Structures are given as structure tokens and as C-alpha cells.
Amino acid sequence: MTYPTSVLFLFSLISLISIDLPIFKSIPTVGYFITYLSILIFIIIGLIDKEFQYTPGFIKKIIITYWLYSIFIIIYGLIFSETYWNYKNVFISYIPSVFVSFAIFIGLRLDKNLNLLEFIIRKIFPIVLIYGIIGYFLFSNTIYYHNVSRLGVPIFFFILAIPFLQKKHQIFVIVMSIFFIIIDLNWRTNILRVFFCYSFVILYFLFSLKKKILNFIGVLVFSMPIILLYLGYSGKFDVFEYIVADQESESILAGNTRTFLYVEVFESLKNKNTNLLIGGGASAGYETSFFSDDKVTLSVDRERFKTEVAFLNTLNKSGMIGVILDILLIFIPAYYVINRSNNDFSKLLSTYLFLSWILYFLEMPQTLNSNYFMHYLIVGLCLSSSFRNSNNEEIKLLFNKL
DSSP: OOHHHHHHHHHHHHHHHHSOOHHHHHSHHHHHHHHHHHHHHHHHHHHHOOSGGGSOHHHHHHHHHHHHHHHHHHHHHHHTOOSHHHHHIIIIIIHHHHHGGGHHHHHHTGGGOHHHHHHIIIIIHHHHHHHHHHHHHHOOOHHHHHHHHHHTTTHHHHHHTGGGSOHHHHHHHHHHHHHHHHHTTTOHHHHHHHHHHHHHHHHHHHHOOOHHHHHHHHHHHHHHHHHHHHHHHTTSOOGGGSOOOOHHHHTTOSSOOSHHHHHHHHHHHHHTTOOTTTOSOTTOOEEOSTTTTOTTTBOTTSEESOOSOHHHHHHHHHHHHHHHHHHHHHHHHHHHHHHSOSSHHHHHHHHHHHHHHHHHTTSOOOOSSHHHHHHHHHHHHHHOHHHHHOOHHHHHHHHHTO
């Protein structure tokens, strides 16, 4: 299997396990097999990659540190695992969530992986469009609609690329983005992403995106969740009283679906005397009273292993060191594409990373799915010197090959 074919096959596998298929519940081993087959392909891609050596030295050290620290957290979690559920959480949840970061390798050489973008826009999107339209009239199933939306996750990348796409692709991306909103109106985070991406594309057309403006936005975006977290923890202001999260939790609570998660995780960290610097390890869960009747997500000792919020999961399992590494893997690539690039598309991608930081505190639990595949692909693309050194015309020529 050639390298380009391997990337297409990998993306297909990850797209498959990103959706909620009945077979994954009735025969879980099918999902486990696909997961570890994906990990194997990631490892092979990582071993044959030659672009990583050209990654800027500092960020290369950060990425390697992230992977080495993840290994430490895995070993740490296994040492303190006591039950089958602890081990299962490590091997079925945490380890795959680490390997999805290997999509950085694919982003680093995206100019050699244009077949992936072509595959998404020429194959995946049309199939999903037909599949969604037929299903919209035949089914009235929230899970079905959400599965369609999950398959459309790469749309955010193409929205930001609109200024550099051919006219026919521009129209198609606009149509697909509207479709993905309509098909699943309950997924409010999806609507937020689409709105956010289009807002910056419009700003680009009207004013262009200057370095000073983007750097200012970056500082503002970085500070905002931290300030709001402090205000919420101190009881002075709860932003979640004004934000209703995505539909995955909306069936549980009618309004605020995040505050109680923060309260439960913080109380659990305190009750268990968890080391806040390194967390509780890959097998760590948190004590919950809200989900006490949920036999599916709880272990025998009544702990829930994952929340719907990325920040809480990272803090609980890998501590503040893990959170800091996540920060660096978002804002250092953003800094490079804002201040050390020759094209405007790379600057637009920085806005996606800003949005990822906001969503880090709202949802985005890291797992092996198409959402995080695209996230780390964009991180890798932002770190690619060949991509950042390309000018606007060269970027347009690149997308004209699709």
C-alpha cells in the first residue's frame, strides 16, 4: 500500500469509527479492531515521515515531550489500575486519543497529500450529501443526523480555504456547510464553528487579516477562558448559564450542561487528593453523583472515566503539565502561521486554532475521531515550512489541483 493510499485508508477508518454505528455496540471488538488498525497505520506513517526533522526546533521538542509525557501518563495509569474498567479505559480510550496526534505528520506534508483533500471534497462530501438528504426524509433519528454531521467535520477547513478555492468549489463548500447545519440543528457547537469560520473569511475579504490584529485576538482568546474559569471557580460569574452546549448532553439537562461537570471533577480531584501537577494517570476517573444511575458509563466503583470537556479530562488524567502541553500545541503553531508565513490561508488557519482553544473548555474530549484528526492535521500544516513559505498564488494553485 502506497503512502497516499495509506492516508486515504486511515481517514476512512477514522471517519467510520467517528459515527455511532449499531455494530460497535453489539460487537465492540469490531470498533476495537478498527481503532488499533488505525493506530498501526499512524505508526507506519510516523516511521516513514521525513518532514518532521525540518519542524522548528522548539516546537519539535514540545511535540516529542507531549508524546513522552503521554507514555508516562499511560504507565502511571496502568500501575494504579485495579479493575478491568481501569485497564479498558487506558487501552480503548486514552491510548487511541494520543495516537490521533500523529496526524501532525500528515499535515506536515499536505502538499504530498492533496489526494486526501480531493477525496474529502469529491467523494466524502457528495456521498454524505446524498446519504443525508435521503435519510432526512426517511428517518427521524437524532443519532442519524448527528452521524451525518460528524462525517462533515472537515468542512471547517474548506470554509477557511474559500478565498483560495475555484468558484465551483466555493459554491459547493457553502452549500455543504448550510446542509451540515440544517441536518443537525441541535449540534450547536457545529453551528458555532461554521459561524466563527465564515466570520473570519468575511473579515478577510473586507479588511484582510493583519499580524497585529491576529496577535491581539490570540492574546484575547487565550486569556478569556482562563479569566472565565477563575470567575466561575470563585462563584462571581458562571458563563455556562448563558451558553447551552451541544446536543449530546442536552438530553440530560435542559439548559446549563457544563457547570455541574466542572463542579464534580474539581470536587473529585480534591476528595481523591489527586496531584494537580501530573493528574491521576490514564486510568483516572472522577466521582459523580449526577450520572450515578448510568450503568453504561460508570465503572464498578461508580466513577466516570471521561467528561464531555477536554480541559477537565486532561486536568484529571495528566494534570497541569498536560494542560500546558495542550496550550503549547495550539498557540505555538498559531504564532508561526501569523508571524512567520507568506500566505493568508495560513493566517486564517490560526483562527481555527483559536476556536479550538475556546472549545477546549466547552467540549472536544480528545479521542480518535475525524474531528481531532483534522485538528492535528491543521497543527502539522501550520508547522510545515514549505506551506508557510508558499505565497497566496501558490496556495491557489495547490487548491486548483483538487
